[in-house]
Amino acid sequence: MDQTRDNRSAPVTGDNGGKPRVTVFFDKRTFSAQYVVADPATGKCAIIDPVLDFDEKSGATATDNADRILAFIRDEGLELEWILDTHPHADHFSAAHYLKGRTGAPTAIGQKVVEVQKLWKAIYNWPDFRADGSQWDRLFADGDSFAIGTLPVRVLFSPGHTLASITYVVGDAAFVHDTLFMPDSGTARCDFPGGSASRLWTSIQAILALPDETRIFVGHDYQPGGRAPRFESTVAEQKATNSHMSKCATEAEFVALREARDATLPMPKLILHALQVNIDGGRLPEPEANGKRYLKFPLDALDGAAWG
Known part of the structure; x- marks a missing residue:
């Protein structure tokens, strides 16, 4: 399978039969996988999960990732x-708002995003923030269906990593965001x-209940051991070799493993930067009187987080 390196795009599946054609765009800065999922029958x-470029050291923003995706399309x-x-x-x-402005295409996310909005509205002390999901054109519930061309899409509610996480099952492919990683990286x-x-x-049990041949596309790859980035596995491979799921026969075993590991992990370096943008559908803060935009950064907001 041809894998992307650095910031180049790479097709990671063929377009035969009724399968979606999937192309991954890897953002090496954040180890994020962005996908273009195409219906071969209709185009x-x-x-x-498009990425809006941000450098936390300089405060610079850019649209290189999103523009590369638009050029590919x-x-x-x-x-x-x-x-x-x-x-x-x-x-x-998220580059969703930018891409909507460039294309007019509708944006969507899971309906439980309103719960995430309420939680972070309090953390950021934003009494006037609209915590109603209206920043997106559609909010998907568990079991909702829609189409990409002639390809059927089913939505699975997949909370755990966040309150609002969903999985998109597009034909024989499942986009599982940050529930599962590649088998050598666990969950x-x-x-x-x-x-x-x-x-x-x-x-994860609901995802692994999909047919064994279902292709699993992950949201990140952190390249353990320095290997080349990888983004695609199958349900069968995840069940057999995932470094967490294959070792945990019960929920209690998994919870103990996951919570012990989480206690050692520092927060992502951009969490306080990113959530204020992403709960607003990818909108950057409005410019102030001097024409500049400013992020709001709460101190001591994540009690008990490991330092790193």
Whole structure:
């Protein structure tokens, strides 16, 4: 399988039969996988989890990742139908709002994002913030269905990593965000506000109940051991070799493993930067009187977090 390196894009599946054609765009800065999921029959496509570039050292923002995706869609003659986020990300800014402005395509996320908005509205002390999900064009509930061209899409509610996480099952492919990683990297952390290892166990069981041949596409790859980035496995591979799931026969075993590991992990370096953008659908703060935008950064907001 051809894998992307650095910031180049790479097709990671063919377009035969009724399978979606999946192209991954790897953002090495945040180890994030962004996807263009296309229907070979119609040329219609969706973008999943696009990244808006941000450098926390300089405060600089850019649209290089998003523009590269748009150039790919144009060059391939595709038609964008959806801009999809799986959850409000803690390690990068979402480019959903920027892409909607460039294309007019509707944006969507899981309906439980309103619970995340309420939680972080309090953390940021934003009494006037709209915690109603209206920043997106559609909020998906568990079991909802829609289409990308002729490809059927089903939504699975997959909480645990966050309160609002969802999985998109597109034909034979499942985009599982930060529930599962590649088998050698295990599963996602659950110690963010609203996270739950018990809920993550239940969410993963639903994903692993999909047919064994279902292709699993992950939201990040941290390249353990310095290997090349990888993004695709199968349900069968995850069940057999995932470094957490294959070792845990019960929910209690998994919760103990996950919580012990989470207690050692420092928070993502961008969590307080990113959530204020991502709970607002990827919108950067409005410019102030001097024309500059400013992030609000609460101190001592995440009690008990490991230092790193």
